[in-house]
Amino acid sequence: xxxxxxTNRWTANKLGAVVVGADYRLAPQYQFPVSxxxxxxxxxxxxxDDILANYGVDPTRIxxxxxxxxxxxxxxxxxxxxxxxxxxxxxxxxALIYPGLQIxxxxxxxxQENKHGPILSRxxxxxxxxxxxxxxxxxxxxxxxxxHMPRESRHLFKFVNWxxxxxxxxxxxxxxxxxxxxxxxxxxxxxxDSRVSPLIADDSQLQNLPLxxxxxxxxxxxxxxxxxxxxxxxxxxxxxxHDHIEDGFHGALxxxxxxxHLRLGYRIQNKYISWLEENL
Numbered sequence: 402x403x404x405x406x407x408t409n410r411w412t413a414n415k416l417g418a419v420v421v422g423a424d425y426r427l428a429p430q431y432q433f434p435v436s437x438x439x440x441x442x443x444x445x446x447x448x449x450d451d452i453l454a455n456y457g458v459d460p461t462r463i464x465x466x467x468x469x470x471x472x473x474x475x476x477x478x479x480x481x482x483x484x485x486x487x488x489x490x491x492x493x494x495x496a497l498i499y500p501g502l503q504i505x506x507x508x509x510x511x512x513q514e515n516k517h518g519p520i521l522s523r524x525x526x527x528x529x530x531x532x533x534x535x536x537x538x539x540x541x542x543x544x545x546x547x548x549h550m551p552r553e554s555r556h557l558f559k560f561v562n563w564x565x566x567x568x569x570x571x572x573x574x575x576x577x578x579x580x581x582x583x584x585x586x587x588x589x590x591x592x593x594d595s596r597v598s599p600l601i602a603d604d605s606q607l608q609n610l611p612l613x614x615x616x617x618x619x620x621x622x623x624x625x626x627x628x629x630x631x632x633x634x635x636x637x638x639x640x641x642x643h644d645h646i647e648d649g650f651h652g653a654l655x656x657x658x659x660x661x662h663l664r665l666g667y668r669i670q671n672k673y674i675s676w677l678e679e680n681l
Contacts, residue, residue, distance in 0.1 A: 404655040408670050415674050416681070419456045421447055425474070428533040436533075437596055440474045441481065448491055462681050464494040466673075468654055469521075469623070470529075472500025476599040476630075483609045494681055496614040496673060499651055502626040503561045503600040504530055504592065505554070508547045510563060510575040511624035520652040523622055534591055543585040552583035554593050560601045566629045600630060608637040614676045615641060616669060618649030642680075644672050 402409075402422050413420040425439035444465065446452065453460050467475030479495040482488040507527065516523035524545070531541040543549035559565075564577035595602045613634055617627040631643045649665060654673075657666035 404658060407658050408654060411670065412674055412677070416677055418677075418681075419458050423474075428529070429536070432535070433533050433591065434596055436470075437474055437477060440478050444478055444482065445488070448488065460491070461493065463492050464496055464677060464681050465492055466496035466498075467500070468498035469501060469651065472497040473502060473599060476500055476502060477596055480599065480602060480606055480610060483611065484606060489609070492611050494612040494614065494677075495610065496677065497627065497630075498616045498654060498669065498673060499618050499621050499623050499649075500615070500627055500630070501526070501530075501623040502630055503598040504544070505550055505557060505561050505598060505601065506547065506563070506580050507544050507549075508578065508580070509625040510567070510571055510573060511626075512622050513575065514573075515620055515622045515624070515650075519620065519650045521622060526622055534597070535589065539585065540589065546581075546584075547578075548581040548584035549589070550580050550582055550592055551585075551588040551590065555579075555582060557593060557601045560603075560633070561598075561629060563625055563629060566632045567625060568628070568632075571625060571628060600626065600633070604633075604637045607634060607639065610634060610639045612680060613639055613641045614644075614673070614680070616644045616646065616672060618646045618651060618653070620649065621651040623651060642676055644676075 402424050405422060409420045409422050412418060421443065423440050423443040425436040427436065448463070465475045465479045475495055475497055479492055482492055507523070512523055527541050527544045531544065534540065540549060558579060562577070564572065591597060615627050615631050617624050631641050634641045646669065649669065653663055653666045654669050655666070656663040657670060
């Protein structure tokens with residue numbers, strides 16, 4: 402948690418808020434769905450009336466936030482709670498910083514443009530994602546070739562089809578090619594689970610989501626995931642604020658601590674906290 406200690410403390414001090422950092426268990430030692438279950442447990446525990454009262458938290462001003470893989474967890478925790486009658490409407494907002502939201506298509510424009518990083522290369526992202534799912538070394542190789550999805554998954558591609566869902570400025574000169582189906586043996590049904598890829602949740606699940614903040618970076622392989630999520634949420638009527646950092650790259654927020662003190666990281670932090678200040 403040390404990389405986020407400064408941001409969490411600054412958020413708490415700036416907003417006069419209680420900030421809870423969930424130190425969920427990590428892959429490869431703990432694989433899917435352990436980290437998601439940890440995150441859900443933490444949030445449900447904290448949302449108990451007596452816990453909120455003990456920490457002096459206003460129960461009408463709760464936000465779930467996260468960056469990168471934490472953004473995936475924040476997205477899914479928020480969605481699951483909003484569609485749970487016991488917790489519905491207990492979350493006022495979700496705030497996501499360069500989240501990775503799908504593993505169906507590894508040839509999106511941002512994957513191709515930023516395959517060598519900085520910080521997060523395409524190969525590293527695939528390696529880390531696969532470690533979360535399986536120890537089978539066949540999956541990462543298939544993902545590199547965009548040939549990893551099961552044959553029965555074609556109906557899900559409409560939810561991540563960048564040729565339709567990305568604004569024109571991000572498509573550039575790229576030509577859409579649908580991922581190749583059924584090449585990987587054995588097949589992995591887990592690849593069709595929306596808990597792994599929140600972008601493949603259908604509109605009925607997304608339309609219940611609360612006020613949303615999404616920050617994306619131009620030089621980030623996960624850029625298009627966040628932008629497509631913005632498009633889909635707006636189409637179902639969710640109020641979304643989108644900040645896009647033209648000179649930004651993945652992981653910048655975690656580089657504000659010594660010895661880096663990265664100015665870009667501070668800019669991202671300030672945008673995130675300013676949005677919370679105005680909307681929470």
